[in-house]
Structures are given as structure tokens and as C-alpha cells.
Amino acid sequence: MFHRESGVFKTSYAADMALYPLPIARWTVAAFAGLFILIVPLICGDYPISILNLILIAIVGALGLNILVGYTGQISIGTGAFMSVGAYTAANLVTRLGAPFWLALPAGGLMAALVGAIVGIPSLRIRGIYLAIATLAAQLIIEWTINHVQWISGGVQASVMIPRPSVFGIRLVSERQFYFFLLFFVVLALVATLNLVRSRVGRAFIAIRDQDIAAEIIGIDIFRYKLYAFAISSFFAGVTGVLESYYLGIANYEQFQIDVSIDYLAMVIIGGLGSVLGSVLGAIFVTLLPIATRLFLESFGGLFFSNANLLNVIPNLRLVIFGGLIIFFLVVEPDGLNRLWRNIRNYFRVWPFSY
């Protein structure tokens, strides 16, 4: 109803290769860009923007994990550890050598990619849940190493303070400044992932996920591409760790423990495996849902509970509702939020003249 998909003629290879061939898709992307670059920072206060910042950081990590889990089909429970590798690399570069963020950020990512590729080596022989256990081991080994090697962790406290980054001579202090800083990297990550998954490498990932033996037979070097997937995914995780450390002003490995890895895995599963939009939706869902349920309970919980009880009920009921909603959404749509959105879109595509 809203738009026609017919009558879109492509007359050049460039047009055929465009990320968004349909005009409505381009307009939607432009509208979202306008919303998040102009309108949101203008109307939102510090508190909503701080929540957005947490979501933006989560999006980068979820995108990275989705490349590995969703597109290549290799389960990893090591995201948290790769994040901490990136965070400590950047923290040490910044505090010891005074590196600027544009050096520390990719360096953190690259170091995480290297460690990730090493952790990925067992993936040639083991797969599925066994690989998950191998990455779990990596998570614990990296945690232990950072905790005990003071040359990395910078002392007993295992935390390294990082000064806020400066962009073009401006030190980022306010939430709003950080919002733009993070938004830039999220857009970068989105564009990179969208293009990666339709490139030669991305198609090799998908082939490995769908049937690795068949992929090998058609000439894909499985080992190499699995390592690529681990490296690229860990690069994203490392960058996430650096961004989070910059945002908090500190690198501390207790921020990147196993529960963080599980949270990110939850994001890509709830959002939808093997989809970029799904990563974004999953990151929003997992970050926002606990906050939203708490606000909801604080507003309406008074109807059911006394005030003294409420303080005890809110945090516990929040966990119940959070878990319940995850199950609910997965039962309603096992393929994740992305599929839910596609169903809605497909319904309106022909509305009101379906059949």
C-alpha cells in the first residue's frame, strides 16, 4: 500500500549493487538517520541519552557476535573476554604511550582479533556445543590471565583508568558528545556488516553455516574462513570493549565476565540469528527491557503491592518478567525479533488486498 516495488529499473551495475535498491528503503534509512542525528539529541535529556549510549555500545558487540554465531554458525561464549582484551590493550596504549583514540581503538580491535583467531583454531575439529565449551574455556583463561598478570592489568585492582577521548581537540565529557562518538562507530559497524555479509567472504560464512562439508566441496577453505569469522567477530568485540572503557573511563575485567558473554548471546538469539537488523533489535531489547520493566513496575506496581513490599518485589519480579518475555518472544517467533518485523512488513506490503 505504502509503496510499489514494481517499476524500479536498474540501469547500472552500481544501482544493482546498492545496499537499498528500493526508494522507500532509502527514505526510511534517511529518516532514521535524521531522527538519531538531529532530533534525538535535541529533545532527549542526559538520562535517555545515557541509555541510548549503552544500547549503541551493545549494538556493536551484538553485530560482531552475529557474524560469528548467526552467519558462520560457530557458537561462542567468549565475547566478554574478547571485549576485555580490547579494553586492556587500548587502556595500556593510552596510559603508557598516550595514544589517541583513533590509534587505541583499532589497536584494541586488532589485538582482540588476534586472540579471537587463536581461540577459533579448535573450531576446525569441534563444532556445536563442544565449540561453545572451548570458547567458554577461553573466556575463563583470559579472565584469569588479566586478573593475575599485573603487566596487563596494571595492579592488584586490575583496573586501568582511561582519560576521555579527544576528537578534533574536543574532550568528550557530556553524554551527548559521547552519543555522537558512539553513533559514528555504530554506523560504521552497521555499514561494514551489511557489506560484509554480501561479499565473497560473507557468502563463504553462510555456506559454512548451512553445510560445511558442501562448502568445502565447492572450494571454500573452511579453516581459513572460520578463522576469519572468529577474527572479525572478535575485532567487533574488542572495539566494543574499547568503546565501553572510554565511556566508563576505566578498563576493569569485572565488567567483562561470563554473564556479559551470555547477555550478548541472548541479544543475537532474541534479535535473530544471521540478520543485521536482528542484532540491533536484540541489543535494544536486552538493554532496554530490564529498564522498561522496572519503570513499568514502579508506575503500576503500587496498585498490587504495598510500598515496603514494592522495593523487594520490583527487582525480583523484573527478572521474572525479563525471562518470561524472552520465552514469550521466542515462542511467538523462534526466528527472533527480526523475523517478527519481517512478518509485519510482509503483511503490510500487500495490505489491504491480500488475496
Next chain:
Amino acid sequence: MTRLSRRVLTLAACVAVGLAYTGPAAAADKELLIGDQCDRTGATQIVGTVLCPAEQDYYRLVNSKGGIDGWMVKGDEIDNGYKVPEGIEAYERQKQMGVLLMTLYGTPQTVALNQRLEQDHIPTTSPGFGISAAADGARFPYLFPVAATYWSQAAAAVKFAKDQLDGDLKGKKIAYIYYDNPAGKEAMPIIEALQKTEGFDMRSFAVPPPGVELGAQIIDITQRYHPDFIIAHLFGRSPSVMIKGLKGAGFPLKKVVGLVWASAEADIMAAGGWAVAEGYHTIQFAGAGDDYSVRAEIKAMYKKDGKDPPKEMDDTVIYNRGLLQAAIQVEALTNALKISGGQKPTTEQVKAGMEQIHDFTLGGLVPPLKVTATDHEGGGWVRIFQAHDGKFVPETDWIQAYRDVVENAVKTAE
């Protein structure tokens, strides 16, 4: 209506409810807002479920007596589940609500938020966790550990060991058993420094998280090292496992002292009850036990409402720590109101009020703190209690130990 459109409608309804919600209520007139982060769920909920109700009880007690010069105290509590992003979100939310001071919960959260505190000028207490070096008010102007840091606790533990071992540590052996995370390792530099001056032998025994299996460490300590004294810095379930293990190995528990998070009634109960733990020493930064007037007042307050005192009060160690946290906040606000002359104080005035706290003992529950602009720890006072006959009995008075060593560590900390 198809299934899908019904689904779309439900979603729209959800969004509408979300839009209709106007956000948390702003502070009312004549109300002083305090932001508390809490941990009723998550890794250390064994503490949070007792500590947080205690804070709320204390606010209620203050308000039932007419507040602070007519100003009502309101504690906004947010559960962070011991997670860092949740802690950030809670902080930003309470900042937006206009809280005058905060209490953080959890070492990683305190560390993560420190930079924001300085930027937003919000005085914040972090009793019992966070950075030991934050005792230095010049370097951490808005962070108030208030209670004795791990460094002060470790110094007191060594001094206590010395007193128990006839006043001389030369040639004696001390075992330091600790939870293998940054907080667990934090006390070590102090013990190592004292080792040189006091001439004792020290060996450390790490307990890997989650700390429910200490068999190897117990055997190592009791069968191979044979220490004269044990200093335990454990969290969560591990203290109870250690008490049980040492008892089983026949090690006299009166030669063991646990730092503050290895020292609650819950630990004794989990170890098998008071009979098992008889003799075990604990370090406290808030008085343990039931014999304090403020606890009687809270019980009376509940009685007036026709209710029984809450069961949280039975865990006196943690509950009293909650009272200490809340009482220090209220005391800082009281001082701040004096500075502002009865007007609503600013956060800077609350910081000044915090730095004026002294001679405030709450009937012996709070140590004789003296917080100054440079000493945000208030002197590092602790009191050692012993498990005896079904309760914690004070073994010493409030003590400070090796202040020069601790202060030197604070000064030279990275």
C-alpha cells in the same frame, strides 16, 4: 481480524502505555532525595536483601521523628543486580531525579562510576567496597569510603594477630586466604608491607571463584603450612565453607580473623551454626549485635504499626551496616542543612557536610569517625567481634592500626 493485525494492535497498545508514562516523580517540597544502589538480586544478594531494607527502615525512622529539621528524607533505591551497565543507568536516572548524595553498591560499579561523580559533583559513599585509595579526599573528592577500607581492615587484622600472639610477630607464620578477584587481593600490599617491619612469615592462599570448594587450601594451610594465625578475606559462600573446613581439620577458630565480608550471621549459619563457629573472629566496621538504641527504636516503630520487626533484623551484622550507611547519609544532610541555613542544600554543601562528620556514634553502632576533606575514610576504625554462645561478642574496642603504613599506601597508590 487476523492474528497478525491483533499482534500489531497489542504492540501499538504497549507503545501507547509507554508514551503515557511520564517518568519518575520529581522530588517533592521539603524533601531530601538520596540515591541508593542496591543488590537485592544478583551475585551478592545475600547482602543486599538485608542491607537495603535496613536503609529504608532508617529513613522511615528519621521521618517518623519529624525528619531533619522538618525536611523529609527519601531514599530512591535502584537494584543494579551487581551489573555495571545497570549501575550506570541507575546513576544517570538518580542524577536526573536530582539526588543530593548517593550510595553505590559493588566494587566494579564504584570503580566505573568514579569519573562521573567528579564530573557531576555528587558526593557518594561506598562503604565496604570500591577503591581503598579513595580514602584520599584530595584525589577522590566525591568518593567517601567512610567505613574502613580493606587496607585498614588488613592492618587491624595484623595488629589483632599480634595482640593474640603475645605481642610479637617475629618468626610467626600468618596465612592469608583470599577470594581470587581484585577485591580479594586488595588487602595484600598492606600485609606484605607489615611483614617486613614486623618480621613474620606470610603465605597467601587463593580461592578461585565461586569459592565453594576449599578442600585443597584447607589441607595446604593446616597440614603443610601450620600457621600461627589466619587472616581470611572471602566473599559470598566461601567464608562458611572455610569455617566448616577449618573446624573439620581441627584448626582452632580463635586463631582466625575474617575481614568484613566474611563475618555475617548468615556465614555462621551456613557453616553449620554457632557451635561450629565458636571462637571465630570477625572484623566489623559497624557494630554487630542487637544492643543498640537505634535498633530498639526501629522495633518500636514497627510495633506501633502493629507489625513484628522484619526478619532482616536477625542478620544483625549486615542490617547494622545498612543502618550505618543510612545514618551517615542523614548525618551529612543534617550538617549540610546547617551550612545552607535551612535552605535545600546543594551537592557541594552535602559534600562539605560529609566532611564534617565526627563524634557521631549512634549509640556505639558507628565507630568514632572523623571525616575530613583529606581523609574520606574517617580514620579506618574497626571493631573485632568473636562468635561466642550464639552471637557476636565484642572482643576489642574500636581500634585503628598501623595508620602510617595505610596512609603511606594511600598516598603512593597509582
